[in-house]
Each structure stands twice: as structure tokens, then as C-alpha cells.
Ligand code: FES
């Protein structure tokens with residue numbers, strides 16, 4: 001099957017897609033975009049979160065065929081050229097990255113939160129990130145990173 005979609009602003013065509021193949025597989029294995037991580041591949045951990053038509057979604061749960069004609073934005077697509085997005089910068093600066101497996105999903109989900117709620121409360125941050133699991137950080141640094149990103153975005 002052939003799938004046409006837009007990824008990070010560029011049109012793309014992927015051929016020979018198997019019907020059971022996930023969008024996550026297409027992004028990582030066929031398009032050379034390994035940012036989105038495949039930790040559970042069951043929709044449980046959020047490490048594969050991408051924007052699908054502007055709404056965060058677990059790419060492991062989206063069949064590649066369902067992405068036909070749609071717009072995908074991955075963690076790679078948040079940066080502008082060499083300039084990281086404020087959320088990406090904040091995760092680095094706050095030390096919110098250890099093994100890094102959860103980080104791309106958390107970054108996309110936090111990016112979406114701050115777009116919708118520019119000055120989120122701690123409760124709003126926790127609720128937004130409830131579907132993103134991290135085995136390493138204990139979440140405090142992640143909370144710090146989201147607060148920092150919100151402050152940064154407000155002044156950019
Ligand atoms: S890899 Fe998709 S939710 Fe875990």
C-alpha cells in the first residue's frame with residue numbers, strides 16, 4: 001500500500017507499507033526519524049507521541065494507512081532549523097533527561113499543553129502528562145522543565 005502524508009511540513013510518500021504497520025514504524029524505520037520512541041508499542045507509555053493533525057497521538061496506535069492525507073509533526077519538527085523549541089531547551093537545562101526514552105513524548109505533550117495553556121498550574125501539567133511514563137527522573141525535573149518552558153515561551 002502507498003501512503004501519502006505530510007511530515008514536519010514536507011509532503012512524503014511511503015511505498016510498500018504493510019497493512020498492520022504503525023505510523024511509528026513508518027516514521028522511525030522508513031523515514032529516518034528516530035525521535036519518537038517505541039517503548040511499549042501498546043499505547044501505555046506515551047514515548048511515541050506525535051502531533052497528528054495538530055493533536056497529540058500515540059504513533060504506535062495509529063495504523064500507517066490512517067495517516068493518509070494527514071499532517072504529522074514529530075519531536076524533530078518542533079525545532080526551527082538549529083534552534084531548539086523552548087520546551088526542548090528547557091528539558092536539557094532543567095536536567096529532565098536521563099535515559100531519554102520518555103523525553104520525545106514528554107516534549108511533544110508539554111509543547112501541546114503550553115500552546116493551549118500558556119501558564120499551566122502544576123495540576124494542569126500533571127494531568128497533561130499523565131499518559132507519559134518515565135522510569136528514571138521521578139518527574140520533579142520534568143515538572144521543572146515544563147514550568148521553565150512556559151516562562152521562556154511567554155518572553156519569546
Ligand atoms: S510506544 Fe506508543 S505508547 Fe508506548
Ligand code: FES
Nearest residue numbers: 099102134135136
Ligand atoms: S528519562 Fe528514562 S524513562 Fe524518562
